[in-house]
Amino acid sequence: MSQPPVIRHALNVTREADFAAWYQDVISEAEMAEESGVRGCMVIKPWGYGIWERIQKLMDARIKAAGVDNCYFPLFIPLSYFAEEAEHVEGFAKEMAVVTHHRLIQDGKGGLIPDPEAKLEEPLIVRPTSETVIGKAMARWIQSWRDLPLLTNQWANVVRWEMRTRMFLRTSEFLWQEGHTAHADKADAMAETLRALEMYREVAEDDLALPVIVGEKPENERFPGAVATYSIEAMMQDGKALQAGTSHYLGTGFAEAAGIRYQDRDGQQTLCHTTSWGVSTRMIGGLIMVHGDDDGLRVPPKVAPQQIVILPMLREDDGDAALLAYCEDLRNALAAQNTLGEPIRVLLDKRAGKATQKRWAWVKKGVPLILEIGGRDAAGGQVSVVRRDRLWRPDGKVNFIAQSRDLFLSQAAAELEDVQQSLHAEATQRRDAQIERGITDMAGLEAFFAETNRYPGWAELAWSRPTGAALEGVVQKLKALKLTIRNTPLDGAPVTGICPFTGEPAVERIYVARAY
């Protein structure tokens, strides 16, 4: 009889055993990031930062193509700017890093203290988001209708003091882009809000292979001060939701606070309609929790810092020179090809070390294709290749496939495209299987989410879109079940039935889930 399959796992913990611990383990084993020793802040290591650079590059090209100009605004925002926007502050701007001094002095005991003589007249806030300071710039830059629309973006670090942090998902400092635009009227501002949202959908689906639901957040989940907030929501493998990007139509409220007015074609001073939209390093957390498996990360080729790694099986003997020459030639032949619209990113890993250790390091990092080349492969014009998303054979062995070099070279670009598609298809299938559409009342909702300790997925409900106190009642009921409303999809599908919360006729759908 054949042996039962032996599935080895490269990580210290499986998703099934402890999803939260698995998440941390992937980040650690894939060398993506680590705790910095500075409270709430992480160090993003080369593999994690390389993924962020890829996301930046692909998103920035879309931002530029939309005519949005990159700028850079100050890290510090005077305290008084926040006081001017009370609603803004009410919402989330309380937990912020406050700079109060600008100099250190010796404390006389070998240490250092803030110099009492160098206390700032007005404290400065480390930006949690830049609406206030960019609003003041817009007020300076906009005079007439000819200056509109004004479309700006910045790539920056921001700080929101967090008590409980989780790498990539919630850190006190994080990296993001924030788009800020000003328009002549609501229609134009809304079009920009939705353009940014569609851009985020494209980056998520086409680049990160993350299936997302594009929709409007309910009133209670709006960005403080926004008239409408839209999001893309992705389902993690534990069934929880991750808000992966938001776009806000801000109406004229921020324009009024900052004095963003323009002279219209009739000579009238008119308030601008503004928008803001942002995506952060949080997306990398989503990437991990959607595509990772029990052997580590799997990175979609479009955002992989390296798409192919070549591992020569060095033996420190005379044959190594020929083997390395063969591998270098292979690398050059791959780098000269395009896939997914760019040259193939290929690394020849010549570092010292055991070949199997190096292989597993790359498996854990999730590089899409791994090649192992021995002396005999080189002599025979062969390669041995494994797809990270098809790592195992049913017999428990690593799924390396021996191929002629020429055949591999002729298929490599298409293979990477297929990995990109396959990861997206796999995630979409899993997501769709975990959306429950049959729930019509609160009892059903409770039963669905009570089934297991792990979250079974999302409930898609048809509701009557209550507002104000009625909505607050719904939010509290859901909160008792640790659930939130994610968004109302914008797909325009017809809605029927009765709202499980109000008993009124349903007017739209919502997704209800536990969320990160």
Added chain:
Amino acid sequence: MSQPPVIRHALNVTREADFAAWYQDVISEAEMAEESGVRGCMVIKPWGYGIWERIQKLMDARIKAAGVDNCYFPLFIPLSYFAEEAEHVEGFAKEMAVVTHHRLIQDGKGGLIPDPEAKLEEPLIVRPTSETVIGKAMARWIQSWRDLPLLTNQWANVVRWEMRTRMFLRTSEFLWQEGHTAHADKADAMAETLRALEMYREVAEDDLALPVIVGEKPENERFPGAVATYSIEAMMQDGKALQAGTSHYLGTGFAEAAGIRYQDRDGQQTLCHTTSWGVSTRMIGGLIMVHGDDDGLRVPPKVAPQQIVILPMLREDDGDAALLAYCEDLRNALAAQNTLGEPIRVLLDKRAGKATQKRWAWVKKGVPLILEIGGRDAAGGQVSVVRRDRLWRPDGKVNFIAQSRDLFLSQAAAELEDVQQSLHAEATQRRDAQIERGITDMAGLEAFFAETNRYPGWAELAWSRPTGAALEGVVQKLKALKLTIRNTPLDGAPVTGICPFTGEPAVERIYVARAY
């Protein structure tokens, strides 16, 4: 008789009249940056930020090619990290932004104050540079000789509290890259220090067209804690020097403070030798002061956000559709070509507004080639083109040249290459003409710098390389003349003569100048 040439200037002030005011005027008129309203911080506007993006792109490719990995480290550094490195602090780290609280509360009078209940146990410093926090990461990452060299870089914002600020040259917050590397021995660390320095020379000379002197800083100008500091120094049009990039060999001092040790091949625990190197948005200040003229900025094509701007002379009549079609075709034909290793960056400026106003806006921004296309040009297959670096004819008219479209297209790539070369050649010629090599004593030095209120340039002296108290004496003498030693060139040219400061035989050359 012919009229005398009428030279019009697009700015409000000339270099000759007031160089400092001219510098601010270029920044303002070219829409590169502006005061933000936040003390010491500027807003970098699209044209200024676009130049920074170009510098980043060209430098980052070199950083990656050298095998250096980009990472991201925390914005905040605990106060105690600085206390550990007393020498570091002694040098420059006193004027820093200190975060002391993490929450705001209402003050009961409609304002906000830092919450006394949310005072940090240990204040956090907004990074002025990241040696301390990166050193701690290196200590975690490095165990054995196999981990070396460790080559990291980050693109980041840093803060050094400045009392007197000047845009791009000295602001409290600025953008830069900081490379940090660890090595097994001095030779390897020194090689990396000089590799980074050579990289900076290449970026300055080949990309920004800035001629620079590559050399070692004197002992008194070293980075605090460094064993050796190297710099690239550029001469501005007012004769002053700008340090445009530095690279430091740090010896084992920082490794000792942070505990960066490795097990060598013999099993011994050994201190690493570290380096750091950085270039900032300051380089853009140098670009302005080297290439600008009385009509605004002139941007070398390699770092120009747009290399060619096409201005259709719109008349709001029936002919505009044909004119625009002609211009769009021209734009597409240009964008399909390569120059200086990349696709040509070309903008068709279709905005409303007077054609001459638009022209002068682009002249002030310094776009290398400006095309004005009228209806008759479109009908006749012509273009009218002016090089920004050859803007004026002797008769005082703008130097537009009418050409057939096809001829222009066949020459555009080469023309941009020529602008790149010409700006470099012009700056080199000016710089070399302003270096005085005939000074042999203090009286000569005083006389050279006393000649005029404007700075006549640099003095190249041969000196005996005094150290300690002797050097301090020289530094004080120079300080009385508002002069500093810039660096000792690494070009290896022979040295003869007697040191004007010590009377001893000279061993090397130095450049003495007033500096930004």
